[in-house]
Amino acid sequence: MINVQNITKRYGDLTAIERVTFSVNKGEVLAFLGPNGAGKTTTMRILTCYMPATEGTARVAGYDCFDQPLEVKRRIGYLPETPPVYQELTVAEYLTFTGRLKGMGRTDLRSAMDRTIERLSLGDVRHRLIANLSRGYKQRVGLAQALLHDPPVLILDEPTVGLDPKQIIEIRELIKSLAGSHTVILSTHILPEATAVCQRVVIISGGRIAAVDTPERLSARLRQSEKISVTVKTPPPDLAARFRSLPGVLSVFEPTDSGAFLLECELGRDLRDDIARLIVTQGWGLLELKAVSMTLEDVFLRLTQHEEGMPESGALGPMAGAEVVRP
Amino acid sequence: MTPVGTIVAKELRSYFVSPIVYVVGAVFLLIFGVLSYLAVVNAGAQAVRLMQIQGAAAQLNLNDLVFRPTFYSIAIILLLILPLLTMRLFAEERKLRTFELLMTSPIGINEMIVGKFLGAYTIFLGLLGLSGIVPVILSLYSSFDWNPVLTGYLGLALLGALLLATGVLASALTENQIVAAFLSFGLLILVWLLGGVGSVLGDNPLGNILSYLSFIEHYDRFVRGLVDTKDLVYYSSGMVLMLFLAHRVVDAQRWK
Numbered sequence: 001m002i003n004v005q006n007i008t009k010r011y012g013d014l015t016a017i018e019r020v021t022f023s024v025n026k027g028e029v030l031a032f033l034g035p036n037g038a039g040k041t042t043t044m045r046i047l048t049c050y051m052p053a054t055e056g057t058a059r060v061a062g063y064d065c066f067d068q069p070l071e072v073k074r075r076i077g078y079l080p081e082t083p084p085v086y087q088e089l090t091v092a093e094y095l096t097f098t099g100r101l102k103g104m105g106r107t108d109l110r111s112a113m114d115r116t117i118e119r120l121s122l123g124d125v126r127h128r129l130i131a132n133l134s135r136g137y138k139q140r141v142g143l144a145q146a147l148l149h150d151p152p153v154l155i156l157d158e159p160t161v162g163l164d165p166k167q168i169i170e171i172r173e174l175i176k177s178l179a180g181s182h183t184v185i186l187s188t189h190i191l192p193e194a195t196a197v198c199q200r201v202v203i204i205s206g207g208r209i210a211a212v213d214t215p216e217r218l219s220a221r222l223r224q225s226e227k228i229s230v231t232v233k234t235p236p237p238d239l240a241a242r243f244r245s246l247p248g249v250l251s252v253f254e255p256t257d258s259g260a261f262l263l264e265c266e267l268g269r270d271l272r273d274d275i276a277r278l279i280v281t282q283g284w285g286l287l288e289l290k291a292v293s294m295t296l297e298d299v300f301l302r303l304t305q306h307e308e309g310m311p312e313s314g315a316l317g318p319m320a321g322a323e324v325v326r327p
Numbered sequence: 328m329t330p331v332g333t334i335v336a337k338e339l340r341s342y343f344v345s346p347i348v349y350v351v352g353a354v355f356l357l358i359f360g361v362l363s364y365l366a367v368v369n370a371g372a373q374a375v376r377l378m379q380i381q382g383a384a385a386q387l388n389l390n391d392l393v394f395r396p397t398f399y400s401i402a403i404i405l406l407l408i409l410p411l412l413t414m415r416l417f418a419e420e421r422k423l424r425t426f427e428l429l430m431t432s433p434i435g436i437n438e439m440i441v442g443k444f445l446g447a448y449t450i451f452l453g454l455l456g457l458s459g460i461v462p463v464i465l466s467l468y469s470s471f472d473w474n475p476v477l478t479g480y481l482g483l484a485l486l487g488a489l490l491l492a493t494g495v496l497a498s499a500l501t502e503n504q505i506v507a508a509f510l511s512f513g514l515l516i517l518v519w520l521l522g523g524v525g526s527v528l529g530d531n532p533l534g535n536i537l538s539y540l541s542f543i544e545h546y547d548r549f550v551r552g553l554v555d556t557k558d559l560v561y562y563s564s565g566m567v568l569m570l571f572l573a574h575r576v577v578d579a580q581r582w583k
Contacts, residue, residue, distance in 0.1 A: 045427075048431040049430075049431060050427055050431050050581065051581045051582070052582065070433050070435070073431055073433040076431070078427075078431045080424060080427040080428070080431075081424075082423075082424040082427075084423075084424055084425040084427050084428035086337075086341065086423075086425055087423070088344040088345060089337075089340065089341075093340065097333065097336075098428065098432070100330075100333040101330065101333055101432040101433075102433060103330075103433060145428070
């Protein structure tokens with residue numbers, strides 16, 4: 001449905017994205033994940049024909065974004081980074097305007113408007129001026145505009161920004177319900193969001209694609225060691241060294257505030273039994289022992305930190321077990 | 328509804344919820360009224376003087392004494408007022424990021440520009456229509472030739488179109504509304520002064536070209552009751568040129 005081949009975008013000397021290639025199948029939900037300034041918005045702007053790419057081709061629903069922009073635009077619902085709302089219009093007037101811009105007829109528009117307002121629970125503010133709405137409502141009005149004409153392709157730039165937790169869950173459910181019948185690309189820097197709603201994740205960093213895969217496979221692929229977190233009641237001063245001497249332990253990180261040691265072990269070897277036995281026989285008092293799986297956050301940090309001079313593969317340095325080490 | 332119609336409707340709606348139209352409209356109509364009043368009082372004084380000299384009731388030409396000076400003054404007032412109507416058209420969309428919505432909607436840039444221009448032009452024509460009350464009231468108390476008045480209004484309508492098109496171009500160039508307004512003042516006053524520079528240079532090709540470019544000379548003929556194709560061509564081609572340039576500017580900004 002969406003096919004991007006080697007697109008590069010330069011703003012003067014600055015290269016925003018470089019040789020980005022990916023494709024999205026019909027009915028798939030894909031997340032762009034990356035730090036701020038990674039090129040997520042630029043890529044989306046090229047796909048929506050807001051700006052042309054410097055090099056490369058992008059096709060949406062079989063139409064070229066450069067040669068047939070109107071055909072592409074007709075098939076896309078786009079929510080930009082800042083919700084594109086007119087402060088001086090009411091929600092109903094705004095949706096009428098955007099519906100007409102998209103070429104909807106009067107009767108189509110009326111039913112689509114009722115449906116979309118219902119879907120995004122905007123009923124209470126239907127006749128209120130957008131200027132007087134809260135950030136969360138404005139965001140939902142922007143989303144309503146993208147969904148209004150029921151386009152086959154949706155491009156959503158950080159759709160859940162500014163929403164409260166309950167609304168975030170509702171919007172995620174909404175996006176999930178679109179999967180199958182719609183092709184969705186969304187950008188986010190909230191990692192659980194990508195895991196929660198997307199079938200595939202594109203990790204983008206410094207204008208290049210760092211990885212494309214399912215969230216599960218990404219974390220599996222990048223896991224190069226088993227990690228175990230251990231909390232001991234009365235640790236002897238040489239505990240770290242004692243752990244290190246166990247066969248299979250690669251490295252040991254001293255506890256931070258939480259008091260938990262983090263052990264990195266050889267891949268495919270479960271040392272929990274050995275560690276437990278050591279602690280119990282020595283009488284140090286075992287409080288907690290658990291395997292730490294690598295979250296998408298770790299994967300993300302690893303991949304995006306490549307840019308800052310870390311080696312390409314192999315020794316990626318100590319992996320921070322996110323939930324364990326964080327104070 | 329056509330795309331252009333959609334944009335026009337939205338622009339009109341935005342104009343009427345913002346204070347700009349009310350302020351611009353009130354100031355324009357007030358100045359129009361005051362200028363006509365002064366011209367009428369002046370005409371009255373001249374009538375009294377003529378009567379003293381000739382001893383009999385003189386036949387006054389209201390077209391020369393009232394309408395012509397009013398039309399000239401109004402042209403300059405428009406120069407200062409109309410940029411305020413157009414300054415927001417693109418600058419505001421940029422500032423508030425709604426521009427991204429327009430540019431990713433399935434409408435062409437030309438439809439966007441024509442829609443915005445027509446929105447502003449409709450407001451202007453409305454104001455011009457309201458100012459028509461002045462000749463109507465005068466016609467109740469005196470008699471004058473309607474033809475030069477109507478051609479004067481035609482001249483104002485054409486001049487306004489050119490001024491507004493220039494304003495659309497200025498607004499497309501920046502995302503700051505004040506800069507947009509100033510830019511159109513500057514451009515318009517420059518074009519207006521070209522006529523002066525042209526007459527200083529005298530009757531040579533450059534002088535003639537500069538004089539032709541100034542919109543005052545063309546407007547002058549309408550005020551005197553002459554409708555010349557040459558002047559119609561001047562105003563419509565100037566307007567199309569400005570809107571075309573605005574199209575190029577909007578399109579070019581995507582490439583940055």
